Amino acid sequence: MELQAATDRRRALEAVLRDVIAECGPSLRVLSGQAERRAYETDALTAHRVLPGLVLLPADRSQVAPIVRACLRHGVPYVARGAGTGLSGGALPAESGVVIALAKLNRILDVDPDRLVAIVEPGATNLSISAVAGEFGLYYAPDPSSQVVCTIGGNVAENSGGAHCLKYGFTSHHVLAVETVLPDGTVAVLGSDDIEAPCYDAPGYDLRGVFVGAEGTCGVATRIAVRLLRKPEAVRTLVADFPDVPSACETVSAVIAAGIVPAAIEMMDNLAIRACEDAVHAGYDREAAASLIIELDGHGEECAELFDQVSALCSEHACTRLRIAADEAERAAIWAGRKAAFAAMGRLSPEFLLQDGVVPRTRLAEALAGIADLSAAAGLRVANVFHAGDGNLHPLVLYREADGQGPAAEKLAADIAELCVALGGSLSGEHGIGVDKACSMPKMFSPADLTAMDRLRAAFDPSGLCNPGKVFPTPALCGEARAGAYQPHPLEETGKIQRW
């Protein structure tokens, strides 16, 4: 039986290969050797690995539709892949499935400095858009820490965020239209009709809004029209130290409640501060129980006025030291320290798990206290470095595999995510559900909620071949063993990208 199924799968893959070579010609790069395919068996959630049956790298976007159609014809599951930096297993292949790797489709096709729109291919890196737009004084606002390598196609699929999304919003707010190869093999532009002339409010259901954040389950993006912003006139940054975590949390609430929307509010607890300081000497106070990095930007006068208000609020909330970046160099140093947090964590612990959850901003103190309790009960340390302004926590559970702490760490990480849900928050603020948290979805959503979402998925993908097994809990998946530890992306280890 099983043997027969394996033979059928191999035949189907061979048929796909035959068809795509016939239709796409020699410029389509095909990776069929086991060693070549091995490089695509996981994304940055390396605990999950599945060897794909075939990896195809289109050299031209017109090759994507024939690939999807061939998969459809022969019943072969497929997954789109950008840079593979996803942290929830979104780009994990299906067994004997096809990986459509879009890294070679990486051109910025057009930048319109009047309409403030760029048309880009899906494999373009997040940062490359801003680099090209920068020539016009423009930039693409969502700034995931992985922006040097992660692709806009992956950002669209995950609705990625970054430190500056507090003020500017997430990927979804910056995508006007997506040219998509739909799972039925047809090509349609979602959110407009002409990808080269994208409009703001196309009539009908907001399918573009559904596609962004659908984790690659609704089709393959082949061109994306993104909004660009003018670079702000002024940017001001400060670091405020606090004697305890609740004071820092209250300051976050106070700033928000004062009606100020900073560009970013990031928080670090003492464990994280010490690790960063030891690693980078960014001038943080090793004794501070917690620090906030607050950045404001905008028009000159307004920015200055609000910055003074923020400084005053920090002082009112028992801030023990206020460090204001005097110039661009000092500002860069502050951010470098913040971004070194991940690399620094290795000093604290040989292994760690990164969690991603969200709580309402007013419940940050409660969430952190709850995490501290869970951490004490589990006998494992947890460091916190996160997007406080959004309530987006990124607890790092530190453990030693050699001491057999793995399972306890897994459980602690899952408990923390579920604590976020219990506090009225969410399982994920930016890393997505993928395979990683599919089994926790019932903690946040009822069967009726999930059924409605699945109906929507089925409207895009009636055949169920487009990135199957993601987002939704399945018995096969949720019966499986624990996920295992996070292992750093190779580029993280070199310090080129950071995880938060």
Place this chain on the structure above:
Amino acid sequence: MVGAPSSASTPDGKPAPNGTSPADGAAAASEPPASPRSITPTTVKDLRDAVSTVGAVLIRGTGTATTWGAPVRDARTTVSLAGMDRVLDHRPADMTVHVQGGIRLDVLQAELAEHGQWLPYDPARSEATIGGLLATGDAGPRRLAYGSLRELVIGATMVFPDGAIAKSGGHVIKNVAGYDLAKLCHGSLGTLGVVAELVLRVHPLPATSRTVMVRDVDTASAQRLTWALTRSAIEPSAVEWCEPEQVLAVRFDGTADGAAARAAAARSMLTGSLAELDAGEAHSFWESHAARVVAEPGDTVMRAATRPGIDPGLVGALSAWADRAGVKALLTCSPATGAYTVRVTGSDAKAHAELVKNWRASVEAVGGFVMLRRRRPGVDAMVESWGRAPGSVEVMRRVKGNFDPENRFAPGRFAPWF
């Protein structure tokens, strides 16, 4: 209130001429004729019971946009959200508010204003309900700076035609868990599900709003000035241009000094007959600006979406076709987002239909869309409410089929697309 049939009314809320549904006819042939009824539930569960009925259902908010899109056929039941009009949970410190779908925007804004907050959203009709506004996918001039309602919705509770009550999102402003059902309902015009509850992200009320006005701005200058603004860092919250008046209005929201500085920067950057309006003038300008697209019975209102910009070809085509048809066309344009609203008055249905057809062809030729928000009686027989279908229409059809297999919610609304 649930199930209490109110006096017979048409889907438009007007008393039916003789107690029958206005669309009684072919579609209803096999069912015994029944008078249309109106239900006003007050809880989500009652709402579910109300929609789990037989026959076509029309969802109704305030009723200011029931004419948007194609006419609904044979609505047996009107489900009004008028009884679901409360704020359920306002968390000022989190800057989120949880409301029922039937709350009026003006009521919500008043509640938020008490806490120095607002929903940065300014459609022309503030008596419209928040659910209706999401369902119409409507937005006003400030869409430029703050996005449309879809950008402000962080959670939703929907009631689907099969009676399923489903939620997506939640109370937090950052959230990527699960699909976003609220986005799906944006622009759905009552055809997919009832927006029973929404959680919205609110913003601090800006301390000041300033308006700079430029007069005698022709199409080419309006285009040029708009690009000058988008190329600057002064962040207008709205840029609007009107024809035949030919005024360009630019709005700035912010701190008292900040908004003043940006308005001053705009004045020095823009050219032409410039003036900054005082608070009173600005208020009445924006009121009348909203009112100018509000139609009277007998008018036709078209909405076009194109890529950003004022296309001189489209504006020229509009006035040329209007002259030829002998009608008056009042144009309101948001050049930076490419939205045009046209109110057509005068002459007869044939002339209106002619204008719609001709101008739609011009707009579609540049990749845009034209839909009808309202039409003079008789126009429907001559021109469709929706023009060329987008390439994604097949997915929309499947979405509709999966959520409403019996086609009970607002049947006909998207005709001829589906």
